Amino acid sequence: MTSMKAVTFAAFGAPEVLKATTVERPSAGPDDVLIAIRAAGVCYHDVLSRAGKIPGGKPDRILGHEIAGEIVEVGSNVPVERKGERVVIYQRLYCGLCRYCLSGRQDLCRNGRVLGESGGGGYAEFTCAPARNAIAMPEGLAMTAAALAVCPVGTSVRAALGVAQVEPGQTVLITGAGGGLGLHQIQVVKSVSAYAIAVTSSENKVDMLRQAGADEVIVSPDLKFSGEVWRRTAKQGVDVVLENVVSDTFGESLRSTAQNAIVVVLGNIGAKRVEVDPGLLIVRRIRIAGSGNATYKDVRMALHLMASGAVKPYIGAVLPFPRVSEGHAMMEQRTVVGRVVLSGW
Ligand SMILES: [Zn+2]
Ligand SMILES: [Zn+2]
Structure with a gap:
């Protein structure tokens, strides 16, 4: 058996359950590639998984779906030229046969x-994935940045450019703008020359939001921001809302819209039900749409936006893999702004 270093957890619990250990190294099947992992992002989803808060999950496994690395071995059906390629891994292992897969x-x-x-x-030295999931990254992009392409940046591309199809000149309102998704969404929105209005409940995020490129920042501790949006858009309202909060903001978001606006729901903070005024939807022709994981196209666009400098990924800390429990603790206690990325042993 060939072994590798990895971080696993024997039981659900506090961040300390994550332990560096030695496990069997996976080997590539005919259609797979073996990837030496150079960087892995820590997602809030990992934090929930480790704590046992995701239904159906089991402990004793290697977490992490935000992976950048280098192809070091290829299966017999994979062109040998791919060896040495710098890649990110498309995080969803899909069937390739269903009507959704076949429609891209x-x-x-x-x-x-x-x-x-x-x-x-991703919390390991190596991983195996189908070769089709390994997406080549542009020259010059750092592994720590590339690791964020599939999840935080890709998710922002999906919502802003995929679902909302933001166009130059449109006005976009971003709620919970100071969070990990919001800071990337502002930059994605600015990359197509739209106007970004950021809403935050805390005064101390204003500078950061301006640096991210927000044209306007509304500080709204009581989350009654629609009047201010109305004032700052000369009573026109916004064409797009990227809703990262929803629970205590949705009504105000709907009231902030222009005619024929689209409100994209990404966040579910608080996981509470919200009220919708059907009359408002009809009068303003508002569309409400959910958004989730990136598509392949979104990941490629995320990589390109980062390589060109249009999107600068927010990395709060880079830690060696064995210190991942510190990263989880920082995220739980909200002592870090931006992603925690693992790199090096
Ligand atoms: Zn993620
Ligand atoms: Zn499928």
């Missing part, structure tokens, strides 16, 4: 699973 929406495949959900994740 592998993110909607219901026969798939997400890397790391049932093991084989």
Whole structure:
């Protein structure tokens, strides 16, 4: 058996359950590639998984779905030229046969699973994935940045450019703008020359939001921001809302819209039901749409936006893999702004 270093957890619990250990190194099947992992992002989903808060999960597995690395071995059906390629891994292992996969929406495949959900994740020296999941990254992009392409940046691209199809000149309102998604969304929105209005409940995020490129920042501790949006848009309202909060903001978001606006729901903070005024939807022709994982196209766009400098990924800390429990603790206690990325042993 060839072994490798990895971080696993024997039981659900506090961040300290994550332990560096030695496990069997996976080997590439005929259609797979073996990837030496150079950087792995820590997602809030990992924090919930480790704590046992994701239904159906089991402990004793390798977490992590935000992976960048280098192909070091290829299966017999994979062109040998791919060896040495710098790649990110498309996080969803999909069937390739269902109607969603065949229409290019592998993110909607219901026969798939997400890397790391049932093991084989990014908190390790190596992982195996189908060759089709390994997406080549542009020259000059750092591994720590590339690791964020599939999840935080890709998710922002999906919502802003995929679902909302933001166009130059449109006005976009971003709620919970100071969070990990919001800071990337502002930059994605600015990359197509739209106007970004950021809403935050805390005064001390204003500078950061301006640096991210927000044209306007509304500080609204009581989350009654629609009047201010109305004032700052000369009573026109916004064309797009990227809703990262929803629970205590949705009504105000709907009231902030222009005619024919689209409100994209990404966040579910508080996981509470919200009220909708159907009259308002009808009068303003408001569309409400959910958004989730990136598509392949979104990941490629995320990589390109980062390589060109249009999107600067927010990395709060880079830690060696064995210190991942510190990263989880920082995220739980909200002492870090931006992603924690693992790199090096
Ligand atoms: Zn993630
Ligand atoms: Zn499928």
